[in-house]
Amino acid sequence: MYVPRTIELSLLRGLSLLVVTLFFTGCGGLQSAISPAGPQANHISKLWWLMFYISAAVFILVMIFLFLAIARGQGRPFGDTSQYNTPQLSPAIEEERKKYNVVVSATALTVVILFVFLLESFFVGRGLTAELSRKQGVVIEVTGHQWWWEVRYLNVDASSIFTTANEIHIPVGVPVRISLKANDVVHSFWVPNLSGKKDLIPGKLSTIWLQADKSGVYRGQCAEYCGHQHAHMALWVFADPADQFSAWLQSQIQSSIQPANESQKRGQQVFLASACVMCHTISGTPAGSNIGPNLTHLASRNTIAAATMENTRDHLLQWVTDSQQIKPGNRMPPNSLSPEDLQALLDYLQSLK
Amino acid sequence: MCDPKLPAIPTILYQRTSASWLDHSIQNRGAVATGSYAQHSTPAFLGRVVSFLFVQLSVSETTRSLPLPGSVLSGPENGPIVARLSFDAASSLSPHIKGQTRKTSEYWVFFLLLFCASLPLTSCKREQRQFEPPPPNPNPVISMSELRPGAQAPETPIKNPSEQNAYSVSEGKRLYTSYNCSGCHFNGGGGIGPALMDEKWIYGSEPANVYATIVEGRPNGMPSFRHKISDYQVWEITAYVRSLSGQLSKAVSPGRNDDMNAHKSEQASEEKKPQASGVPKSAEQP
Numbered sequence: 245m246y247v248p249r250t251i252e253l254s255l256l257r258g259l260s261l262l263v264v265t266l267f268f269t270g271c272g273g274l275q276s277a278i279s280p281a282g283p284q285a286n287h288i289s290k291l292w293w294l295m296f297y298i299s300a301a302v303f304i305l306v307m308i309f310l311f312l313a314i315a316r317g318q319g320r321p322f323g324d325t326s327q328y329n330t331p332q333l334s335p336a337i338e339e340e341r342k343k344y345n346v347v348v349s350a351t352a353l354t355v356v357i358l359f360v361f362l363l364e365s366f367f368v369g370r371g372l373t374a375e376l377s378r379k380q381g382v383v384i385e386v387t388g389h390q391w392w393w394e395v396r397y398l399n400v401d402a403s404s405i406f407t408t409a410n411e412i413h414i415p416v417g418v419p420v421r422i423s424l425k426a427n428d429v430v431h432s433f434w435v436p437n438l439s440g441k442k443d444l445i446p447g448k449l450s451t452i453w454l455q456a457d458k459s460g461v462y463r464g465q466c467a468e469y470c471g472h473q474h475a476h477m478a479l480w481v482f483a484d485p486a487d488q489f490s491a492w493l494q495s496q497i498q499s500s501i502q503p504a505n506e507s508q509k510r511g512q513q514v515f516l517a518s519a520c521v522m523c524h525t526i527s528g529t530p531a532g533s534n535i536g537p538n539l540t541h542l543a544s545r546n547t548i549a550a551a552t553m554e555n556t557r558d559h560l561l562q563w564v565t566d567s568q569q570i571k572p573g574n575r576m577p578p579n580s581l582s583p584e585d586l587q588a589l590l591d592y593l594q595s596l597k
Numbered sequence: 598m599c600d601p602k603l604p605a606i607p608t609i610l611y612q613r614t615s616a617s618w619l620d621h622s623i624q625n626r627g628a629v630a631t632g633s634y635a636q637h638s639t640p641a642f643l644g645r646v647v648s649f650l651f652v653q654l655s656v657s658e659t660t661r662s663l664p665l666p667g668s669v670l671s672g673p674e675n676g677p678i679v680a681r682l683s684f685d686a687a688s689s690l691s692p693h694i695k696g697q698t699r700k701t702s703e704y705w706v707f708f709l710l711l712f713c714a715s716l717p718l719t720s721c722k723r724e725q726r727q728f729e730p731p732p733p734n735p736n737p738v739i740s741m742s743e744l745r746p747g748a749q750a751p752e753t754p755i756k757n758p759s760e761q762n763a764y765s766v767s768e769g770k771r772l773y774t775s776y777n778c779s780g781c782h783f784n785g786g787g788g789i790g791p792a793l794m795d796e797k798w799i800y801g802s803e804p805a806n807v808y809a810t811i812v813e814g815r816p817n818g819m820p821s822f823r824h825k826i827s828d829y830q831v832w833e834i835t836a837y838v839r840s841l842s843g844q845l846s847k848a849v850s851p852g853r854n855d856d857m858n859a860h861k862s863e864q865a866s867e868e869k870k871p872q873a874s875g876v877p878k879s880a881e882q883p
Contacts, residue, residue, distance in 0.1 A: 519825055
């Protein structure tokens with residue numbers, strides 16, 4: 245084991261480690277505003293880079309002038325404040341004029357830069373909505389709950405409307421209109437690779453447009469503090485090719501799969517006879533409450549608990565028995581089921597493809 | 598109180614310089630981590646921080662105005678404005694101090710600030726949130742035996758664990774809508790089911806009566822929620838149902854509604870004296 249000889253050495257090591265890690269924070273492509281995957285995110289990323297370059301230039305200029313000033317004061321003895329004690333009441337006019345010009349031009353430059361930012365961000369804001377608002381594509385309704393996302397695919401044909409949770413599938417190259425609602429408190433929908441943030445406000449319907457030009461998986465996150473488990477309120481966006489998307493859509497429209505064996509049948513009975521049925525929906529069964537996530541096709545999802553955990557049998561077991569250990573304060577009560585009932589329930593839940 | 602030598606204040610001053618207060622608080626936090634500390638340790642810790650700041654403010658000001666021989670700290674002339682203001686206000690407001698020496702008033706300010714610092718501690722348990730609910734009792738104390746129309750309270754009243762806590766009651770309010778109690782009882786005014794915000798209680802107004810009503814169900818439509826609603830949630834709903842008619846203290850009743858409904862909050866509802874009432878006319882069997 246490495247034992248640091250001096251405090252300074254370990255401090256240096258820690259500091260350099262921190263600096264190195266800082267370089268990596270911007271590299272993740274899964275949830276990053278500067279690796280855009282669609283036209284909206286592209287606009288935002290361009291604005292970001294413009295602001296970055298101008299701010300960096302301003303910073304470097306300020307630093308240069310600061311060090312120049314320091315260098316000029318080098319000759320003076322430290323703590324010499326004699327020049328401040330006798331204020332110069334009649335400075336040379338030439339000198340004054342020079343200083344005046346510097347201050348005025350610096351102020352003018354600042355105003356110009358701010359106007360460039362203002363105009364650019366105005367046009368980016370217009371570009372986010374104007375382009376796609378007239379095109380018809382997929383319409384999705386996303387409702388924020390403490391602490392998960394309800395995702396509802398709307399359709400003119402009422403039998404094709406279905407609800408899922410925490411995972412959004414969209415076709416590549418097709419504009420998607422997402423209507424945002426909230427059930428309890430203010431949340432914010434943010435998938436950095438695809439678009440900017442938009443708040444979900446109770447009692448108000450807001451809309452965000454996005455489009456993915458590259459197929460892939462993008463992570464989203466609630467971006468407005470909404471309570472204890474705000475940090476564990478994430479979602480995944482799957483941008484699939486058109487045929488893959490329509491296959492997924494067809495499978496999700498179906499009612500739940502009926503239990504195939506004895507264990508799954510018992511699991512369904514356990515589900516319907518215990519506290520599960522008070523909050524969750526499984527279409528095709530009497531369970532139809534809308535308080536918790538819709539579980540009709542639970543096994544087809546990759547994660548559970550708002551992208552907190554991978555969807556495995558072990559994680560499901562932990563979640564069903566005592567979810568408060570995993571996400572303290574979440575709305576799901578602990579369940580004490582007999583081991584046989586629990587295994588049957590897990591069999592049933594895992595069969596819900 | 599009237600000792601002009603002020604022996605206590607320099608002691609506190611030394612405590613600050615030796616950081617013994619800090620050591621003490623760290624020990625407390627260690628105890629919290631190991632779980633041996635009492636439930637209300639976090640508010641107590643916060644209260645300690647607040648009182649510490651208050652005391653420091655008052656003490657640093659008093660020591661500055663006193664020519665203490667051998668004083669360790671000789672701070673700058675301009676003390677914190679808050680301390681100076683409170684000090685001046687206190688010494689000018691109390692008439693019996695005016696004529697006396699300044700040193701007595703310094704004691705007065707010290708105890709006043711200590712008192713103020715302890716005030717925030719009084720309402721600590723109101724918002725205590727316990728995310729890990731206690732395991733349900735395998736042998737329920739509430740008798741589930743026979744139907745008893747009329748308001749008989751059980752011999753030993755059972756305390757509802759949720760009735761002292763504002764968070765639990767507000768959770769009860771949320772569950773009241775989530776579990777569709779409002780489907781029949783509406784917002785307490787009743788409709789399909791009996792009203793919950795009046796003084797009439799068909800099956801008793803005690804927490805145990807309400808608990809039994811939810812768990813067992815009642816004739817003429819009230820379903821049983823046994824095994825459907827967790828034990829602790831039944832207690833939360835019970836607490837909320839009782840808050841509808843003002844049976845709970847105003848400190849824990851929900852103060853507002855999250856929706857646009859125009860009805861009054863539970864906190865604002867006047868307390869109704871529970872009365873035994875038989876089955877209402879509408880619910881009588883023909």
